[in-house]
Amino acid sequence: MTQTDHSGPLAAGTGAPGRAHITLRTLRTDRWWVQPAITAGVLFSFVIYATWRAFENAYYYATPYLSPFYSPCVAENCAPGSDDLGRLVGDWYPLSPALLILVFPLGFRMTCYYYRKAYYRSFWLSPPACAVAEPHRTYTGETRAPLILQNSHRWFFYAGLVFNVILTWDALLGFRNSDGDWGHMGLGTVVLLTNATLLWLYSLSCHSCRNTFGGRLKHFSKHPIRYRTWTFVSRLNTRHPLFAWLSLFGVALTDFYIRLLATGTISDPTFF
Amino acid sequence: MGYTAKFRVWRGTDEDGALNDYDVDVNEGEVVLDVIHRLQATQAPDLAVRWNCKAGKCGSCSAEINGRPRLLCMTRMNTFDQSETVTVTPLRAFPVIRDLVTNVSFNYQKAREVPSFTPPPDLKAGDYRMQQIDVERSQEFRKCIECFLCQDTCHVIRDHEENKPVFAGPRFFIRIAELDMHPLDTLERKHSAQEDYGLGYCNITKCCTEVCPEGIHITDNAIIPMKERVVDAKYDPAFGLFRVLRARSKSTKTMNEQADRAWSLLCSVEAGDVDYASVRSDVEDAMRQAKGVASTGTVLASLEALDHFEAGRLDEAAAEAQASLSWHRSAQERSDAWVTLARVYDAQERPTATVEAIENARRHWPDNPRLRHFGGDERRP
Structure with missing residues (x-):
């Protein structure tokens, strides 16, 4: 049997000493670049839209609907009627209220296991696709700063649950009319409810949620309720990528709908 | 329906190698490993390939087909277009031994x-x-x-x-x-x-x-x-906090259990049921475990005082009992500290201080069973 000598200096990549001498980066014949390209395009578009909307600091409240990019609105300069939790930040803060809170949902998605796969492949090309050589000379993964901070996903998961409660409350507030009377409903209410539902599905299907409810257990048989909960979350977890995309689109479309209302481009169809 | 497929197979060793082109017959229902075997049988008898079960259960025939890691025996030929060139190489993450065989x-x-x-x-x-x-x-x-x-x-x-x-x-x-x-x-x-x-x-x-x-x-x-x-x-911040609280709760439980054990033994000595010498090692063991998880050096002062007294160390017993009186707010613990002090003063033949200590002990806990040493109808522990 041939023994490979590893005593010499090692080259990075599949060209390392002893491996089959193939100079091509990949021998894949399918269009492996399509998926990372689409992912990069969609995520980049969302980042551009979200950044623009966060800095726009206008058209985020159309009574009684509040954009999820600005909820909860806690700055002194919030639009009248949009500050249900109170103006917790003093008038020293001059910037957009969205900038105060977006770090939490942004952090939740940035550290999400699914999105990590998506942007490591599509933006960082590490790797761009399976069995396609990455362009980096060295790789340390998530073993050191800054990527070791991906372990903070649990923190953002907890914060995300708080935001889900707030956004659900915002959706319930949508059952008022523009005069603040309860018992009314418009298309905006449906939009906000759908957005909140998708965010709950995304959060509850999260890998951290799965671990929290039962994944960390060794003895499922000793914790039957947690086992059942874990089983339910595991079923949701298989669709986590789907919920990740749907909730991302949901947030953007909800904000866009409210912007259209706030600018007067369209009016909200009222059901009752 | 059979056809002739274009195959490109990597041949070589760890020193050199290249992709070689072959035209090979393919029959309906075959997998890539069948074609590789036909290649061996008809054109390249020295082609090295590792295989065994041909059923996807032994894991031997791992290779890369069109650049994707696959099992040769589980990759059906009908997944390729008949005009397509099928490229087969060894695993590219491991040193090659020869042709399609790698050193894993x-x-x-x-x-x-x-x-x-x-x-x-x-x-x-x-x-x-x-x-x-x-x-x-x-x-x-x-x-x-x-x-x-x-x-x-x-x-x-x-x-x-x-x-x-x-x-x-x-x-x-x-x-x-x-x-x-x-x-x-x-x-x-x-x-x-x-x-x-x-x-x-x-x-x-x-x-x-x-x-x-x-x-x-x-x-x-x-x-x-x-x-x-x-x-x-x-x-995890929440889980970390939970773990700290649980560990603290567990420590407190351990400390209480061991302190109770030592206290019970010392009370037996005090009651005259056993000699101090016979329980000394058990008392020391229990106190060592209790002190090992105690948050401060004062929470076991009452116990230490009684232990010092039974061991004949009167000054240390008095000091610990005073410390217990300083730190403990529970009436029963203060009463116990006064009883220990009373016994110390009694041993030191200080009758006035003894009576005063007994009165203090009775004031904090009139039914303290340890007061029986000084008369009265208190129950034994």
């Missing part, structure tokens, strides 16, 4: 580094009945046929040979997860998964899951749960 010793080395299943040392056969739901997770990982396709496709070592010493790879992450999820395994594997086997190198791009011929959800069911368990152990 790296994986066996890593396998040896993972500590085996470690049940509790005192567990006897038949003591534990395993429930199905407790082993379901591990059973998925036991389907692994060790084809090492996941290891081959993992870019951490495929693209970075220098990471091999510090990274075990997905196959061994499912092994570690299997053991860590086992109800009877006692080894701590979370820290070692990160610190010794390079779990942090994985950036969960799921290529291992994509290529697994057994359909094991390596990333979702093994690697991410292990990463989450590492977070439980090292990074």
